[in-house]
Amino acid sequence: MAGNSFGSIFKLTTFGESHGAAIGGIIDGCPAGLELDMEAIQNDLNRRKPGQSEIVTQRKEPDTVEFLSGLFEGKTTGTPIGFIIKNANQKSKDYSHIKHVYRPSHADYTYEKKYGIRDYRGGGRSSARETACRVVAGAIAKQVISSIEIHAFTSSVGDIFLEKPYQALDFSKIESNIVRCPDAEVANNMIERIKSIRKEGNTIGGTVTCVIQNVPVGLGEPVFDKLHAELGKAMLSINAVKGFEYGSGFCGAKMTGTEHNDLFNKDGSTKTNLSGGIQGGISNGMDIYFRIAFKPVATIIQKQNALDSEGNIVEMQGKGRHDPCVVPRAIPIVEAMAALVLVDFYLLNKMYN
Amino acid sequence: MAGNSFGSIFKLTTFGESHGAAIGGIIDGCPAGLELDMEAIQNDLNRRKPGQSEIVTQRKEPDTVEFLSGLFEGKTTGTPIGFIIKNANQKSKDYSHIKHVYRPSHADYTYEKKYGIRDYRGGGRSSARETACRVVAGAIAKQVISSIEIHAFTSSVGDIFLEKPYQALDFSKIESNIVRCPDAEVANNMIERIKSIRKEGNTIGGTVTCVIQNVPVGLGEPVFDKLHAELGKAMLSINAVKGFEYGSGFCGAKMTGTEHNDLFNKDGSTKTNLSGGIQGGISNGMDIYFRIAFKPVATIIQKQNALDSEGNIVEMQGKGRHDPCVVPRAIPIVEAMAALVLVDFYLLNKMYN
Amino acid sequence: MAGNSFGSIFKLTTFGESHGAAIGGIIDGCPAGLELDMEAIQNDLNRRKPGQSEIVTQRKEPDTVEFLSGLFEGKTTGTPIGFIIKNANQKSKDYSHIKHVYRPSHADYTYEKKYGIRDYRGGGRSSARETACRVVAGAIAKQVISSIEIHAFTSSVGDIFLEKPYQALDFSKIESNIVRCPDAEVANNMIERIKSIRKEGNTIGGTVTCVIQNVPVGLGEPVFDKLHAELGKAMLSINAVKGFEYGSGFCGAKMTGTEHNDLFNKDGSTKTNLSGGIQGGISNGMDIYFRIAFKPVATIIQKQNALDSEGNIVEMQGKGRHDPCVVPRAIPIVEAMAALVLVDFYLLNKMYN
């Protein structure tokens, strides 16, 4: 109920504040007998971690995961997998200036009104630091559904868009640059844009596109738990996300039926794929693809007005080491959430066969 | 798990196929002692029902709800509210032509592959007919949270957009025209567009905007069950929806932090509201607003190719009485799903106080 | 949350009051393609229904189930199965005498205090009438797990006990007498006891034993959802149940480890079965057996004191046609709840293979 669990069968529950002793989680329902590729897990964590390049926050966190249970001689045992990531970088003094201040477009105000108390250090629970736990669980989920391929990449930064359709892209190039856009030229433009925005002490939004390939037919449940509804919820639960569209998305709302219908090939595949790989909430075997909007990070290194707990408007300036654009580090988080949605439906589907 | 329930505390579970004896549902967790306004419930059903105007399907269904339990002398008793809506219009013969045929961009193929069997009459469970049950439950939810105001309206049909910001609209005009757009001139254009598309035997997409006002601060759970994530899931679970954005949405992804941050007033309200009434997944008391993309209805009254269960491409033509544009009838469904999300968080929040 | 659902994968949600229009339910998650044996379902309902013999209530209810969805051409389709049982026998006038009265050892008082309102006719939702819906769902569950055999029988009425171990009984004799005890002589004594208690206007308690055979190894989840914990909850949720024990039960608490340990045979079976077919919450392939205590029915046809809503002690006398002993009609309910527990773990276990 309180919103710290995701999934029904392969279920992740997480805990942890930005500046507590550790963050961590429990994965319940991971199938037994899986030999975990620890390097792959740490690799996804490294793709998310701060300090990895000049266009992300320069905060340093090693983000090393420690598994406490659920594994025996390197294999999953079917029992819950408990893990923690210690918070190496607890500079609480950095945050004394916001103790009594609600920063604009942060969750300070809503947390305090909801709970009557808040851990103000670094955003506490509302910090995107919690997404590291999602990445751990997602990296394990990917190993359970290893035949399914999930690729996310940066498709826009501000008004710089990657215009090519995903079919024209080489996904092996995503990790070849620090902004994680598979087109080198567009990537350079994006990187320059982020560098210049950072110099201004400002931040900028962007979009991520995710493509899921080799999905078996039949994943997803009709009516309320449609595959795309769960994907949408998963993506919207990531910090800073403002929108989600799949297949034809908002463009589809401008089209006619004759333009939009995907005609079949004899093997059940379709000639076009405006549906985005899902019909009636159930995967049809075609590529699933969707796009996610991220707003600009709220912490800017400029003076702006904030509200204090006494009802006064006070001037403040962001300190610390924040991201000028959240998108490059969001890529592994998007993949992780996609994997968590898919693994749940994948396991559920085994019960029907 | 199988996806026919929505909500945690105020929980709706539905059943029913388009051409079975009846559709219906159970609402579990409705607070006791509520004197139900039956007229309001039937009114919402009437706004959704087929045959209500010349721009929707001409199928006739009275869509009368019968309550079987959970009420005593007009009041809710705290026990589950069971209800049914009889299917008056079971013309099964209309559907014999699709018995062995998978229609393009319908769920015929995915249902049959998932379950190995399908009730082909009128789309069976995948028919939007099931949304009538959502409207019943949503109409009751609205009465539980009666101080919260929910207004949905048609904001585009094809490329005809209602450009005015919602603040410039008079919501009392929404029901004054058959397309449910509160601007008379734009409404007329939309209606003409739908009429002309219908004449072609074609269909067209559109968008719905929903505005929720007078929301208490503190609704929504952080991390996975953020208020907008649940709203997104709720909307994406409606048939034909392809996208969801709230607050600044996809536009926000093009903005900078200085443009996007909502500065506070002294009373905790904000000068702008690009956040869309939600910070960190929790309502902040400002208006919540979001936009939903609906694809064009897949059934067109033109010849097109389909796939049969033997793997042959066959020519078919839509029969029956279908909607040229789903948006006008989707308005009460959008409101109902919004109400179901809000009532759940509203009741949950009472536990924290 | 509000307690009207049972099961996770094969999930039953029920509604309905004793004297409303109908009771009913929705089964979500029943596998597709199952050809339902309707006669078997009605047969289990008949074993539960009132008026079936001279030792049960003489109320007459046909208890005919109508399926509204989830079936197509006699087979399950994987979509939710909605069903209703109409209340034929709504003699509301019978209950006007308890409108303002809380009967002793009934739920009148607790419902009114919890909800502030109650449907006083026939106990409303607290009536055992709701168990008819459990029997419908259980009868379907039995068909999903058809290789597993579930036999419940009356093992005591008052102080008349069936002393033989279940291995010495012939389960095919259970239905050969109206008290549902497989030993003819003991059955006769039980029947005489119930007849004499009825003549006094009194009621009497009893126990039911249930034996489940041919259970695959591996059903049940460790820690909180142990197989016997779910069976216990299922049985304790039946009206009038006061206790549950499995395997050695309360006798086991008097034993020593050397007496109690079940030594293995080479094939993994055990020489004794004090464990009751479950180790660590997981079935081990041996027979599962448990015993359930039912209290005497609270409605007696004698004068007794009750409390009215004004705080006065008033004299009342049970009217209507109540059961002198609940146990004979409880047999199919116990079987149904056992089947619902097993089918859920059975389907869940398919995920692991």
Next chain:
Amino acid sequence: MAGNSFGSIFKLTTFGESHGAAIGGIIDGCPAGLELDMEAIQNDLNRRKPGQSEIVTQRKEPDTVEFLSGLFEGKTTGTPIGFIIKNANQKSKDYSHIKHVYRPSHADYTYEKKYGIRDYRGGGRSSARETACRVVAGAIAKQVISSIEIHAFTSSVGDIFLEKPYQALDFSKIESNIVRCPDAEVANNMIERIKSIRKEGNTIGGTVTCVIQNVPVGLGEPVFDKLHAELGKAMLSINAVKGFEYGSGFCGAKMTGTEHNDLFNKDGSTKTNLSGGIQGGISNGMDIYFRIAFKPVATIIQKQNALDSEGNIVEMQGKGRHDPCVVPRAIPIVEAMAALVLVDFYLLNKMYN
């Protein structure tokens, strides 16, 4: 689904094997603003911990809980409370003798058959060590519902019974002796019995009685989630439990209605309390009391036959430091599980008011 979570609103999820790095858990849904009494939590852990007296296992574990999140300046913040208890005493060598052996009446066989793999060290996940996490969560739950009093005590060891009704006992004496029986004389007999059984290398069963006082009217949900059904499930989920009865329990099954009905006093309380404080699954304000049967511990320090993974019967002898009787250490576990059930219904009930 996989069974490592308990509760709906105040939800505990646990992880950890007997000989892994640590055990731990996450409590999601604890109300914010509660100043935690850390000493009370550690005190309950100390009551459960091994090595505390001469009648329990002599294994030494400090069982110190470390909280990693959800607290700020000593108060709960409404975010998930993550905690770990390090396993100080990982003598894995002790268990090499059971690597390929299934011990009788342990979960070795069922875990290996279910998962295809097992962590054989100390029983792994099936070890009662996981109950330490329940005690942590239960100790916090007690603080949330601090007006409700929960007292569990040893009511029998083997055939030595505490015959006095609970009303004749002084609960403040429970902790005055090492067997946790509030009657000094009976306690001495129990202690002697356990000492003598330990000398034989044998073990013995027993029962625990739990009394819950000062419970508000209205806790519990009708039909499937009756208060006593959840209490039953909670208790049956504790290792070694074989039975549960509440109120009149199995004795009630021998009684008549006139004997069993609890007549009202004018204030809504009842003259007798055979109902055990619950009517129709809902608390009525009277004392709730129940009794739980624990089997004798399966590990005995005597030679006995076991099965190896090749299908051979092999002779083995329990090593290590096991409990001769589980009951004295089970007392805080029973209280913890009772508190977890109550806190959930307590918070849920706030929704109705």
